[in-house]
Amino acid sequence: MRWVAATIAYDGTNFFGYQSQSGYRTVQGELEKTLEIIFKEKITTYGCGRTDTGVHALGQVVSFPVLNDNMTDKNVKDALNAILPEDIYVREIKQVRDNFNPRAEATKRIYFYLIYTNKEPDIFLRNRVWWMPFDLDIAKMRHAARYFEGEHDFTTFKTGNDERNPIRMIYRIRIINYNKNIICIRIEGKSFLRRMIRNIVGALVKVGTDAWEPERIKIILEAKQRSLAPASAPAQGLYFYSALF
Structure with missing residues:
Protein backbone atom coordinates (compact mmCIF):
# COMPACT_ATOMS: atom_id res chain seq x y z
CA MET A 1 0.00 0.00 0.00
CA GLU A 105 0.82 20.33 5.23
CA ALA A 106 -0.06 23.20 2.85
CA THR A 107 2.18 26.27 3.21
CA LYS A 108 0.18 28.41 0.78
CA ARG A 109 -3.28 28.34 -0.77
CA ILE A 110 -4.16 30.44 -3.80
CA TYR A 111 -7.71 31.42 -4.71
CA PHE A 112 -9.07 33.30 -7.72
CA TYR A 113 -12.25 35.34 -7.77
CA LEU A 114 -13.68 36.31 -11.16
CA ILE A 115 -15.89 39.35 -11.78
CA TYR A 116 -17.62 40.04 -15.08
CA THR A 117 -18.30 43.73 -15.73
CA ASN A 118 -20.71 44.48 -18.54
CA LYS A 119 -24.06 46.22 -18.91
CA GLU A 120 -25.61 42.93 -20.04
CA PRO A 121 -25.10 39.53 -18.35
CA ASP A 122 -23.56 36.58 -20.13
CA ILE A 123 -25.90 33.70 -19.28
CA PHE A 124 -23.20 31.16 -20.15
CA LEU A 125 -21.01 32.59 -17.37
CA ARG A 126 -23.76 32.82 -14.74
CA ASN A 127 -22.30 29.96 -12.64
CA ARG A 128 -18.68 31.04 -13.16
CA VAL A 129 -18.45 34.76 -12.32
CA TRP A 130 -19.99 37.59 -10.31
CA TRP A 131 -21.74 39.77 -12.86
CA MET A 132 -21.73 43.55 -12.35
CA PRO A 133 -23.46 45.90 -14.79
CA PHE A 134 -20.91 48.69 -14.24
CA ASP A 135 -17.18 49.35 -14.26
CA LEU A 136 -14.92 49.03 -11.22
CA ASP A 137 -12.04 51.35 -10.27
CA ILE A 138 -9.15 48.88 -10.39
CA ALA A 139 -6.59 51.39 -9.10
CA LYS A 140 -8.61 52.05 -5.95
CA MET A 141 -9.17 48.33 -5.41
CA ARG A 142 -5.43 47.68 -5.65
CA HIS A 143 -4.80 50.44 -3.10
CA ALA A 144 -7.39 48.93 -0.74
CA ALA A 145 -6.00 45.41 -1.18
CA ARG A 146 -2.69 46.43 0.40
CA TYR A 147 -4.42 46.87 3.77
CA PHE A 148 -5.24 43.16 3.80
CA GLU A 149 -1.70 41.98 3.14
CA GLY A 150 0.36 40.77 6.07
CA GLU A 151 -0.75 39.27 9.39
CA HIS A 152 -3.99 40.65 10.84
CA ASP A 153 -6.95 39.75 13.02
CA PHE A 154 -9.64 39.00 10.40
CA THR A 155 -12.61 38.84 12.78
CA THR A 156 -14.40 41.44 10.65
CA PHE A 157 -14.06 39.21 7.60
CA LYS A 158 -15.23 35.83 8.88
CA THR A 159 -18.76 34.47 8.74
CA GLY A 160 -20.75 32.31 11.15
CA ASN A 161 -19.51 30.13 13.98
CA ASP A 162 -15.86 29.90 13.04
CA GLU A 163 -14.10 29.60 16.38
CA ARG A 164 -10.60 29.23 14.97
CA ASN A 165 -7.88 31.77 15.67
CA PRO A 166 -8.79 34.86 13.59
CA ILE A 167 -5.13 35.82 13.14
CA ARG A 168 -4.30 35.02 9.51
CA MET A 169 -1.52 35.84 7.07
CA ILE A 170 -2.23 37.05 3.55
CA TYR A 171 0.93 37.03 1.47
CA ARG A 172 -0.35 38.91 -1.54
CA ILE A 173 -3.47 40.14 -3.32
CA ARG A 174 -3.29 40.87 -7.03
CA ILE A 175 -6.11 42.40 -9.06
CA ILE A 176 -5.73 41.56 -12.73
CA ASN A 177 -7.74 42.92 -15.61
CA TYR A 178 -7.73 39.89 -17.90
CA ASN A 179 -9.57 41.64 -20.69
CA LYS A 180 -12.18 44.36 -21.15
CA ASN A 181 -14.77 42.58 -19.02
CA ILE A 182 -13.09 40.01 -16.74
CA ILE A 183 -11.37 41.03 -13.49
CA CYS A 184 -9.50 38.44 -11.41
CA ILE A 185 -8.78 38.96 -7.72
CA ARG A 186 -5.95 36.58 -6.79
CA ILE A 187 -5.46 35.99 -3.06
CA GLU A 188 -2.53 34.06 -1.56
CA GLY A 189 -2.45 32.97 2.08
CA LYS A 190 -1.56 30.05 4.33
CA SER A 191 -5.15 29.43 5.42
CA PHE A 192 -8.46 31.26 5.59
CA LEU A 193 -11.47 31.61 7.87
CA ARG A 194 -15.01 30.70 6.81
CA ARG A 195 -16.01 32.89 3.82
CA MET A 196 -13.03 35.13 4.49
CA ILE A 197 -12.10 35.41 0.82
CA ARG A 198 -15.65 36.17 -0.32
CA ASN A 199 -15.95 38.80 2.41
CA ILE A 200 -12.68 40.42 1.33
CA VAL A 201 -13.89 40.49 -2.27
CA GLY A 202 -17.18 42.09 -1.18
CA ALA A 203 -15.24 44.86 0.56
CA LEU A 204 -12.92 45.42 -2.41
CA VAL A 205 -15.94 45.77 -4.69
CA LYS A 206 -17.34 48.44 -2.34
CA VAL A 207 -14.14 50.36 -2.98
CA GLY A 208 -14.26 49.66 -6.71
CA THR A 209 -17.75 51.14 -7.00
CA ASP A 210 -16.64 54.28 -5.11
CA ALA A 211 -19.01 53.49 -2.24
CA TRP A 212 -15.95 53.35 0.07
CA GLU A 213 -12.56 54.99 0.04
CA PRO A 214 -9.63 52.52 0.21
CA GLU A 215 -8.74 53.64 3.74
CA ARG A 216 -12.08 52.30 4.99
CA ILE A 217 -10.61 48.80 4.76
CA LYS A 218 -7.99 49.58 7.42
CA ILE A 219 -10.64 51.03 9.74
CA ILE A 220 -13.04 48.07 9.61
CA LEU A 221 -10.22 45.53 9.73
CA GLU A 222 -8.96 47.03 12.98
CA ALA A 223 -12.50 47.29 14.41
CA LYS A 224 -12.90 43.46 14.49
CA GLN A 225 -16.67 43.69 13.93
CA ARG A 226 -18.34 41.60 11.22
CA SER A 227 -21.30 44.00 11.14
CA LEU A 228 -19.10 46.70 9.60
CA ALA A 229 -18.22 44.64 6.52
CA PRO A 230 -20.48 44.23 3.46
CA ALA A 231 -22.23 41.02 2.41
CA SER A 232 -20.15 38.15 1.07
CA ALA A 233 -19.43 38.02 -2.64
CA PRO A 234 -21.45 35.19 -4.26
CA ALA A 235 -19.95 31.71 -4.34
CA GLN A 236 -19.93 31.13 -8.08
CA GLY A 237 -17.03 33.50 -8.77
CA LEU A 238 -14.62 31.74 -6.40
CA TYR A 239 -12.02 29.13 -7.44
CA PHE A 240 -9.54 27.14 -5.36
CA TYR A 241 -6.64 27.61 -7.77
CA SER A 242 -3.73 25.75 -6.16
CA ALA A 243 -1.84 24.80 -3.01
CA LEU A 244 1.87 24.71 -2.27
CA PHE A 245 3.58 22.31 0.12
Missing part, protein backbone atom coordinates in the same frame (compact mmCIF):
# COMPACT_ATOMS: atom_id res chain seq x y z
CA ARG A 2 1.16 3.52 -0.77
CA TRP A 3 -0.30 7.01 -0.39
CA VAL A 4 -0.94 9.44 -3.25
CA ALA A 5 -2.11 13.03 -3.64
CA ALA A 6 -4.62 13.77 -6.37
CA THR A 7 -4.91 17.24 -7.88
CA ILE A 8 -8.53 17.65 -8.90
CA ALA A 9 -10.71 20.18 -10.67
CA TYR A 10 -14.45 20.46 -10.18
CA ASP A 11 -17.41 22.57 -11.13
CA GLY A 12 -19.00 23.38 -7.78
CA THR A 13 -22.38 24.39 -9.19
CA ASN A 14 -24.20 21.19 -8.31
CA PHE A 15 -22.29 20.29 -5.15
CA PHE A 16 -23.19 21.11 -1.56
CA GLY A 17 -19.56 22.06 -0.99
CA TYR A 18 -16.46 19.87 -0.81
CA GLN A 19 -16.78 18.16 2.57
CA SER A 20 -18.94 15.04 3.00
CA GLN A 21 -22.37 15.66 4.50
CA SER A 22 -24.98 13.00 4.97
CA GLY A 23 -27.85 13.37 2.52
CA TYR A 24 -26.09 15.90 0.28
CA ARG A 25 -24.06 15.60 -2.91
CA THR A 26 -20.49 16.70 -2.15
CA VAL A 27 -17.13 16.45 -3.90
CA GLN A 28 -15.58 14.36 -1.14
CA GLY A 29 -18.60 12.10 -1.13
CA GLU A 30 -18.32 11.43 -4.87
CA LEU A 31 -14.58 10.79 -4.61
CA GLU A 32 -14.92 8.31 -1.77
CA LYS A 33 -17.81 6.54 -3.49
CA THR A 34 -15.65 6.14 -6.60
CA LEU A 35 -12.64 4.91 -4.62
CA GLU A 36 -14.83 2.30 -2.96
CA ILE A 37 -15.88 1.02 -6.40
CA ILE A 38 -12.22 0.79 -7.48
CA PHE A 39 -10.74 -0.79 -4.33
CA LYS A 40 -13.81 -2.65 -3.03
CA GLU A 41 -13.62 -1.11 0.43
CA LYS A 42 -14.26 2.27 2.07
CA ILE A 43 -11.40 4.76 1.85
CA THR A 44 -11.18 8.04 3.76
CA THR A 45 -9.74 10.99 1.83
CA TYR A 46 -8.10 14.15 3.14
CA GLY A 47 -8.67 17.41 1.27
CA CYS A 48 -6.64 20.62 1.32
CA GLY A 49 -9.59 23.01 1.50
CA ARG A 50 -13.28 22.83 2.37
CA THR A 51 -14.90 24.86 -0.40
CA ASP A 52 -18.50 26.01 0.09
CA THR A 53 -21.58 25.27 -1.99
CA GLY A 54 -21.13 26.61 -5.52
CA VAL A 55 -17.38 27.23 -5.21
CA HIS A 56 -15.16 25.70 -7.91
CA ALA A 57 -11.63 24.27 -7.93
CA LEU A 58 -8.80 23.97 -10.42
CA GLY A 59 -6.21 22.61 -8.01
CA GLN A 60 -7.82 21.03 -4.97
CA VAL A 61 -5.43 18.45 -3.46
CA VAL A 62 -6.76 15.23 -1.94
CA SER A 63 -4.72 12.41 -0.38
CA PHE A 64 -5.66 8.76 0.11
CA PRO A 65 -4.09 5.28 0.24
CA VAL A 66 -3.85 3.10 -2.86
CA LEU A 67 -4.71 -0.43 -1.77
CA ASN A 68 -3.66 -2.19 -4.97
CA ASP A 69 0.12 -2.21 -5.37
CA ASN A 70 -0.20 -3.29 -9.00
CA MET A 71 -1.84 0.00 -9.99
CA THR A 72 0.46 2.75 -11.25
CA ASP A 73 -0.31 6.40 -10.61
CA LYS A 74 -1.64 6.63 -14.18
CA ASN A 75 -3.85 3.59 -13.56
CA VAL A 76 -5.35 5.30 -10.50
CA LYS A 77 -5.96 8.53 -12.41
CA ASP A 78 -7.55 6.74 -15.36
CA ALA A 79 -9.75 4.60 -13.12
CA LEU A 80 -11.01 7.60 -11.19
CA ASN A 81 -11.76 9.64 -14.31
CA ALA A 82 -13.58 6.71 -15.89
CA ILE A 83 -16.06 6.53 -13.00
CA LEU A 84 -16.28 10.04 -11.49
CA PRO A 85 -19.17 12.28 -12.60
CA GLU A 86 -18.45 14.75 -15.38
CA ASP A 87 -18.16 17.72 -13.02
CA ILE A 88 -15.04 16.30 -11.32
CA TYR A 89 -11.74 15.60 -13.10
CA VAL A 90 -8.48 14.24 -11.69
CA ARG A 91 -5.64 16.23 -13.23
CA GLU A 92 -2.68 14.50 -11.58
CA ILE A 93 -1.78 11.67 -9.22
CA LYS A 94 1.57 11.59 -7.46
CA GLN A 95 3.02 9.52 -4.64
CA VAL A 96 3.42 11.13 -1.21
CA ARG A 97 4.54 9.92 2.21
CA ASP A 98 2.22 7.72 4.25
CA ASN A 99 -0.65 9.50 6.01
CA PHE A 100 0.04 12.74 4.13
CA ASN A 101 -2.67 15.28 5.01
CA PRO A 102 -2.72 18.24 2.60
CA ARG A 103 -4.88 20.35 4.90
CA ALA A 104 -2.17 20.34 7.57
